[in-house]
Amino acid sequence: MTKSYLKLAAAVAVAGASPAFANAAAPAAAPKPAAANQGVTRAAVIQGRDAAFKKIDSNNDGNITAAELAAADAAVTRARMQAEFNKLDTNHDGQLSSAEFLSASPAPSALTGNMSKTIAAFDKNKDGKLTADEFRAPQLAVFDKLDSNHDGTVSAAERQAAQAQRKQ
Ligand SMILES: [Ca+2]
Numbered sequence: 001m002t003k004s005y006l007k008l009a010a011a012v013a014v015a016g017a018s019p020a021f022a023n024a025a026a027p028a029a030a031p032k033p034a035a036a037n038q039g040v041t042r043a044a045v046i047q048g049r050d051a052a053f054k055k056i057d058s059n060n061d062g063n064i065t066a067a068e069l070a071a072a073d074a075a076v077t078r079a080r081m082q083a084e085f086n087k088l089d090t091n092h093d094g095q096l097s098s099a100e101f102l103s104a105s106p107a108p109s110a111l112t113g114n115m116s117k118t119i120a121a122f123d124k125n126k127d128g129k130l131t132a133d134e135f136r137a138p139q140l141a142v143f144d145k146l147d148s149n150h151d152g153t154v155s156a157a158e159r160q161a162a163q164a165q166r167k168q
């Protein structure tokens, strides 16, 4: 029992290199089923990124540091693990407490080194921090690639075309 919990914990921890960063979500690249038939506008992508940016930029100075990203990541990972634990702990036998399970999730300080790498990948001016622009850039690059007729909206058809291409 204990073993499988820990295995799961490790898997959850390792799965996303940076859940907070990825979670900020490319609506164009990973559409929610409900929006599957609607187009996604460039403005919506920017709006989504900016909202995510604000959440991660905990001191509101307009820059995301590795420490801020690590803290956001740890929070996302903990929330995910809590959800997994709640799902699994159906018999409430107290074999492994929620606290013990969660303690397997990485502490922000342990993540900061990795986050520096994540940030470096998008840090255009190499100051070790991400501005809202730098944070948006990777998602917008995906968006612009998908928006093949450049009308500022990734339509369902454009998305399907991209998916079909990926399968080939
Ligand atoms: Ca900040």
Ligand SMILES: [Ca+2]
Pocket (backbone or CB within 6 Å): 123, 124, 125, 126, 127, 128, 129, 130, 131, 134
């Ligand atoms: Ca920067």
Ligand SMILES: [Ca+2]
Pocket (backbone or CB within 6 Å): 147, 148, 149, 150, 151, 152, 153, 154, 155, 158
């Ligand atoms: Ca388009």
